[in-house]
Amino acid sequence: MDRRAFLRKPAAVLVAPVAAKPTPAPSAAAPLATDPPETVSRYANTKLPTFSRTSAGLSPYTGPWTRVQAAHLLRRCLFGPSKSAIAAAAGASLSQVLNALFTVPAAPAPPVNVSATDTSVPIGQTWTTQPFDQTFESARRSSLRAWWLGQVLQGSTLTEKMWVFWHNHFVIEFSDINDARYGYQYVALLRQHAMGNIKQLAKDVTVAPAMLRYLNGNQSTATAPNENYGRELLELFTVGKGPQIGPGNYTNYTEADVQAAAKCLTGWRDNATTISGYFTASRHDTSTKTFSSAFQNRTLPNTGDQEYKALVDLVFDQAETARFLVRKLYRWLVYYVIDADAEQNVILPLAQQLQQNGYNVAPVLRTLLSSEHFFDAVNVGCYIKGPLDFTLGLCRQLEIAMPPAASPAVQYGIWDYLNSITNLQQQVLGDPPSVAGWPAYYQTPQFNELWINAVTLPRRSQFTDLMVSTNGTTRNGFRLVVDPVTWVESLPGSVASEPNLLIQAFVEVLMPFPLTASQLAFLNDTLLPGLPDFEWTTEWLDYVANPTNTAKKNAVATKLRALLRTMLSQAEYHLS
Incomplete structure (x- = not known):
């Protein structure tokens, strides 16, 4: 597939169809033939507002602490809070609630086989350590998606929200890598670092087998450096473009920097037996790599299998990398509009904090989520829910009963059904539409408005109507319904x-x-x-x-x- 098609969206996007990645869904939830064509509403933003929304900054919030404020915090940090969670938060202090949200739970057990198709392991046992077999790939991938959604659905901390954030940031697509074992290792890596160190996550992702396969790093050699990952590392994962200063050249990096980064990354391959990335010295470019003035004309000598770490360190030394990352965090947790006041009062000081503490993300998130800015009235209820928020939020807010873990086939069947619902709303967990992630988090000036269109709005209503109907829906003998x-x-x-x-x-x-x-x-x-x-x-x-x-x-x-x-x-x- 063309992973960079997002770069060529025409200016006429306001009247053109919004790209949606076609993904098979269970037949019971398949799109109807009568679905209207998907277009962006003529009422959508054509430009972002230029007026200041609020001058509130990062001073600690000291205003009222009621159910309204508690629910606002929980909505942004969880995929929908229950009434008991809101009541408990309102009865505690802001600091106590944040302490609970920032507690990182133990890593969950790996996904298990729930399909008779996968004969490599019995039902209820994990397939993640079994050899790759194309015959079982579809069943394993479905298991992985269901398991991931299930962990997010059951989570009660900020970890789960950040887990999905990093998936939208360091993007891979399960369908492209075609090995659910690689996908599981990637997902586990994102969760391990979800509340940790961004720089370390960037280093680990760079040589993760899923990423090596997805962005062709496994094909990169000294004689033919592949520029895919080097380009995305700079443009999408770290420093960002900045204003264009010439053909292929931007304020924050140049085409020559992409080429130098690609040379640093040569020699890496993926091993499908050990499910790991490994380095082959004979395939590595041993020259000294020289970067542009955007990187202070620094050079990186040959350091073999450690050179990718030096490259990541070089990129994270740039102040703009911290600013780029903080803007994405802000758009995920607060709002998509970053006006001049928000840039000055929120983004820049948070970026400075992020860089000063070595790119540990938790302290920065805590500063943001406990600030006057976060609790300012203009930032409450301003955010259009994405499909995961909408679908899982309904289940959690109305406390829909879920199957017990003792019945994994039934449990995974319900999770798989919920995945089919978010798929129809155009958010496929494990398969964003491009290497840039879901357009609602980057496509200006519509951003989150893109979640609501002629296709997805009816799908949302169909799901809520079904859940509050008398019968709900039944999967694997289990009835999913609001009581x-x-x-x-x-x-x-x-x-x-x-x-x-x-x-x-x-x-x-x-x-x-x-x-x-x-x-x-x-x-x-x-x-x-x-x-x-x-x-x-x-x-x-x-x-x-x-x-x-x-x-x-x-x-x-x-x-x-x-x-x-x-x-x-x-x-x-x-x-x-």
């Missing part, structure tokens, strides 16, 4: 029985900010169309007094499902 009665039963009795307090409880979990009085009145009328408030109180208390009475349970469940269907279709629910 609104159980959700409400976990509320204090005084809240569950009072319709306006009940609606407010749903709002605090599902919406990124308080709704208006007219919106709340509309939701009240949805719950109780044309009826006085006491009707809900009477019906709910009747049910509580007779919980085994099917008719009474169905009466309250029907009203709650109508309420949720309406709330999940509101524009605010698509925001974080």
Whole structure:
């Protein structure tokens, strides 16, 4: 495939189809033949705003700490917080909540085989140490994707959000490398460093077998240096382009720098038996590599299998590398618009902190997430959810029951189904559409608006409607469905029985900010169309007094499902 097709998007992108990577999905979730053509809305941004959004900087936040602020922090750090998580956070201090979010959990056990097709290992045992076999590749890749989504779905720390961030940054595509074992090693590497040192992650990724295969580093020799990885290392992974100063030359690197970087990286290959990168000295360019004034005209002598580390160190010595990385972190966790004030008050000081502490990312993230800027009202509910946020968030916010780990085939089947849902919304875990990642995180000026289009918006609604329907969906004998009665039963009795307090409880979990009085009145009328408030109180208390009475349970469940269907279709629910 052409991994750099993203570079040639025409200026007419506002009226042209948005590229979407076609990915097979289970037939039950396959796109309909009646899907409308995918185009960017004529109402989408044509340019970014130039006015200042906020002058708030990185001073520690000292304002109110309520469920609103707690939920905002958790929404940005997790793939959807539950009501109990929001309540616990609101009852703790900001520092205590951050301590919990920044606790790195133990590495999960590797993915297991759940397919009768893969006969290399029994069901429930890992395939990650087995020899490659093309016959089993599809089943193993599905297992890997399902496992990864399952770990993200179950996670309760910032690690999971950063795990996906690094996948969108140091991109590979499972379908291109065609070895799920390589994919698993890559995924495990990203998780290992998700909250750690970016420079070390860059070094490890450079010689990871998945990356060597994906960007053709395994083909790079002294006589024919392959420039793919060297180019992406500079343009997409570290220092970025900066303004163009000539054909192929940019402020932050030149075409000659790409060529020099490529020479530094020659000699590396991947071993499919040991699942590792290895170095062959006879294939390595032994000359001294000279870089441009963008890198202070520095030179790197031949150091064999250690030379790639020297190259990474050289690139990370540049102040612009820290700024480039911080901008991507900001767009992932805060907002996609970086105006002059945000650049001056947030990006530059965070970049300086990142560089000064040797590219350890956790202290920088903590400074950002505890700042006045992060909690400024303009940064609350301004972010359009991506498909993973939207889909997994619904499962977590409405506490949809999941299969037990004791039934791996059933568990993976549900995770695979959720993957099919995010795929239809154009976010395929393990297969971003290009080496640049998902366009919503880099394509200016639309950015996150790209998640909402004529194809994906109906898909979102179909999923939420299905989950709040009476039957939901069944996979491998397990029913995936929202149980609104159980959700409400976990509320204090005084809240569950009072319709306006009940609606407010749903709002605090599902919406990124308080709704208006007219919106709340509309939701009240949805719950109780044309009826006085006491009707809900009477019906709910009747049910509580007779919980085994099917008719009474169905009466309250029907009203709650109508309420949720309406709330999940509101524009605010698509925001974080």
